[in-house]
Amino acid sequence: MTSGGGVRALDIASGDPVWTVATEAGMMPSPVIDTMRRAVIAVGGDGVVYEIELRTGAIRRTLGLQSADAMSSPRITSDGRIYLGTAETVWSIDSGLKIANWTYRPTGVRGIGDIPLALSRDLVLTTGTRPYGFIHSF
Numbered sequence: 001m002t003s004g005g006g007v008r009a010l011d012i013a014s015g016d017p018v019w020t021v022a023t024e025a026g027m028m029p030s031p032v033i034d035t036m037r038r039a040v041i042a043v044g045g046d047g048v049v050y051e052i053e054l055r056t057g058a059i060r061r062t063l064g065l066q067s068a069d070a071m072s073s074p075r076i077t078s079d080g081r082i083y084l085g086t087a088e089t090v091w092s093i094d095s096g097l098k099i100a101n102w103t104y105r106p107t108g109v110r111g112i113g114d115i116p117l118a119l120s121r122d123l124v125l126t127t128g129t130r131p132y133g134f135i136h137s138f
Contacts, residue, residue, distance in 0.1 A: 007031050009041045019057025027074040041074050051097050063097040072113045085112035090126050
């Protein structure tokens with residue numbers, strides 16, 4: 001990580017830094033590598049998804065989500081679609097970060113961005129929390 005946040009690539013043999021992409025906010029989830037596009041997909045507390053050139057660290061494009069991702073690492077399918085959870089929304093984003101294919105925002109559920117999504121061939125699985133109240137903790 002860099003000062004505000006970001007992604008740093010290290011040489012696998014030596015551990016030396018290869019490139020760094022700094023962002024305004026912290027990035028808790030791990031980035032993922034899109035092998036078809038030879039890119040790194042990263043998302044974080046600034047509510048922005050980054051597509052970063054794997055070899056050079058150059059930012060190819062970004063997509064604003066208007067909602068922060070806390071700890072949910074993105075998932076990539078074999079056709080290049082990106083799935084991730086933000087604070088209260090599940091996202092399906094096309095390859096290349098051009099548009100959101102769909103979003104799902106359940107009523108009264110939070111913390112979707114805290115847990116990575118699980119994918120099967122036909123399903124996207126998520127969890128979340130519902131405000132329950134301090135009084136119920138005793």
